[in-house]
Amino acid sequence: KTPLKQAATSQVVLTERQPDCQPLTTPPKPKETSPAEPWTPTSNLKMLISAASPEIRSREQKKQLSNSSTEVLQEHLLGDEYEKSQPSRKEKSLGLLCHKFLARYPDYPSAAQKSYICLDEVTEELHVERRRIYDIVNVLESLHMVSRLARNRYVWHGRHNLPQTLQALKKVGEENKYIQQIQMIKKREYEHEFDPDGERNEETASSLGSSEQSEMSFVELPGVEFRAASVNGRKYKSLRVMSQKFVMLFLVSTPQIVSLEVAAKILIGEDQLEDLDKSKFKTKIRRLYDIANVLSSLKLIKKVHVTEERGRKPAFKWTGPEVLPNIQDTKLEATSITCSPPVSESVPSKEHCSKNLFPSKGKQNFTRHLSLIKLVKSIENDRRKIQSAPTSPVKMSTSTYQNLPVFPSTITQLPAIAKPQLEGQSKTAEEMQMKCVLSSPEAVPKPEPPQQPTPSQPLGVCPASHSSVSPVILPHPHSGMSYAIYLHPSQAHTVTTYSPGFMLQPLPCANVTGIKSNNSKVLNKITTEEGDNQIATAESTKPLAAEERPEIKSETSSQRCLKRSQALQENNLIKRHRGDEESLGTSLTFFPSGYLIPLTHCTHGTKADCSNKEKAGMCSLQHPTYSSPITGVIPMTASELKNIMLSPNSIAAAPVLSNSCLNSNNASSAQNPSSSALNFMLQHIGLLPAGVQVPANPVLQHVPVSSQAENTSHSSGNMNVQEGKVSTNILHLGLVTFSLQPSAPKEPQEPQAVTESFFRTPGGPNSGSSLSTNSDGTERISQGTLYIPQRKLEVLED
DNA sequence: CATTCCCGCCACCGG
DNA sequence: CCGGTGGCGGGAATG
Secondary structure, three states, rough: OOOOOOHHHHHHHHHOOOOOOOOOOOOOOOOOOOOOOOOOOHHHHHHHHHHHOOHHHHHHHHHHHHHHHHHHOOOOOOOOOOOOOOHHHHHOOOOHHHHHHHHOOOOOOOOOEEEEEEHHHHHHHOOOHHHHHHHHHHHHHHHEEEEEEEEEEEEHHHHHHHHHHHHHHHHHHOOOOHHHHHHHHHHHHHHHOOOOOOOOHHHHHHHHHHOOOOOOOOOOOOOOOOOHHHHHHOOOOHHHHHHHHHHHHHHOOOOOOOEHHHHHHOOOOOOHHHHOOOHHHHHHHHHHHHHHHHHHOOOOEEEEEEOOOEEEEEEEEOOOOOOOOOOHHHHHHHHHHHHOOOOOOOOHHHHHHHHHHOOOOOOOOOOOOOOHHHHHHHHHHHHHHHHHHOOOOOOOOOHHHHHHHHHHHHHHHHHHHHHOOHHHHHHHHHHHHHHHHOOOOOOOOOOOOHHHOOOOOOOOOOHHHHOOOOOEEEEEEEEHHHHHHHHHHHHHHHHHOOOOOOOOHHHHHHOOOOOOOOOOOOOOOOOEEOOOOOHHHHHHHHHHHHHHOOOOOOHHHHHHHHHHHHHHHHHHHHHHHHHHHHHOOOOHHHHHHHHOOHHHHHHHHHHHHHHHOOOOOOHHHOOOOOOOOHHHHHHHHHHHHHHHOOHHHHHHHHHHHHHHOOOOOOOOOOOOHHHHHHHHHHHHOOOOOOOOOOOOOHHHHHHHHHHHHHHHHOOOOOOOHHHHHHHHHHHHHHHHHHHHHHOOOOOHHHHHHHHHHHOOOOOOOOHHHHHHHOOOOOOHEEEHHHHOOOOOOEEEEE
């Protein structure tokens, strides 16, 4: 059973004497020497970082052991047969294997050094069965870290695409209302299985309404899509898709923690209502573990445990970079997918399609239908590809070849999409959409125009659309990372939570895997133990948390959650601000720019809302983009803000814009300078589709306010978590959102309501429940949320 | 016993 | 038809 006992011989003898004690004669010292493998600076770094955590460390060690053993010697064998042999299962763990695998390639391969992966080589060098490599590669593929070229051959992209990918995934995740689904599941779970009936109605309704999203297909991305349609032909993507969905869950949920159980349930038949198929569930979990292992190796997530009333359940916490909703490439993903909910919007959809399809470079929002989205994406991708051509592996730039495969597949999928699931209505809508897409002559051709292999373009010059994606263009390819440093991922999300309307405060907690129910004011504390905090980044969190503890315990867990997160958020923001101010001094000036951001989100939220609102008939919005304030605001705002504030790019850009409203606005309509500037920015960033314009008025009006708010926050230098501060933040967000509401046909009253909610202090005592009310009287979402009882939740890290 | 997840059979698929 | 892929689930390690 020994792993490999090839040439151990002489060495072995020597070694055996001191099995492990220390390396006397042998090279195998546990030190970090990965012999055969090419160590790149990055990989080393990786190792170091990972070393911080005990868990990983142990793994690392093992890895080394295995490596060494692999090399030439295996200590065990003769002398220590007694046990020392570590064919222990862990040695063969997928995670470890993945580490080895990753070690072979640089995280960020330079354009020049594009590496190819030959499965045969890998399997041989790593001494593993091919099957295992597939597992790894598949999930890497799902992240677009590699892509398949041909049999046995893959290209290594490293993490360059990660930001884009994550962003896209987040988008899609939002699209699918995963949040709500999660909510539902938890709720259901919470009510044990007792009284099976009763509220079934609500649930069912909601589930149907929201979860209809038919099977989503693989989310493709940037210049990396799948090789010919062949390889990626329909099937064969399960693991990949699963992986993506899994990631989506993290990106979407507020505390970025997802329990296996929930994940499995959602990933299973997202559509099929609960069928407690034991075996199926089990299998799913198994797969999830596989995926999780790989993701862990990538350090995108880490294992934790959420302790709920019923013991602790395995879960994973996102530790990857926070997704920045905008800037660079956000563009297509964000925009394209956005929009309307699948179901609800019957009326507008058609118009949209035709209308939007073209306007901006194709990245308009369309319905969420995957197929559609996919289509758009693919188009976009093509374009991008071309653009990025210079840098990227030249391989296939030929449009024809690319286009062909893409479309067919897309189309093919359409039928499948139209599921009989919901009421006919949805179907109708879908069909309509489909028709739109298919029929519209232009749609098809679309891809063509961009064809010209234009090399990278100057950032400022072109309208948002292109700036995006291609790494080449991007100023900071690694931007994702850098951002991460500033803000902890979780924080970003946290902020989101506050956002008015949409989710209620309680949600944050609710989202967390485990929730303890305790309506009374039992103290719930959320313990997040970071087994090891490596990286300074996250650290800030800790101290805060500590401070918090002393606080009143009467608070509900949710509240606590909120607070804490808020605090963190706040903290960061403030810090950020300062930094900015120092450097720029005029931070205030741009701050307003903050509003841009929300737009996108609005959209997102909208669709979600829409579906919910169906009955209400709220979906009337002309432009999907601007939906009800309530809905969309939440999600991205925070992050957006962050980005804006944080990102050097954005900041830099702002001043310029304001001063010289660039002509960029392709919009023929004349607008006042400020608005145009805004639009420009939005578009540039990719938040706003090129065709769409934001009305100047609203923005202007609000600007002052927001700036003010900002000041406030600034002035209060202390980091304490003050509600006031928090509220301020929210205020910003709210304003933004608010302002965004364009001329859209919304009721006058809405604004007010919104406002109110905004001003409300999130952390407030009644916040949780009150929110549900929701400004516009649409409370659909709230129901689910409200429902959730508060429970004690503990997150333990491994 | 529960959680984790390795192993590898075997159906598919694309060439 | 062949060999690469990769669902899938038993059941072994581990906790």
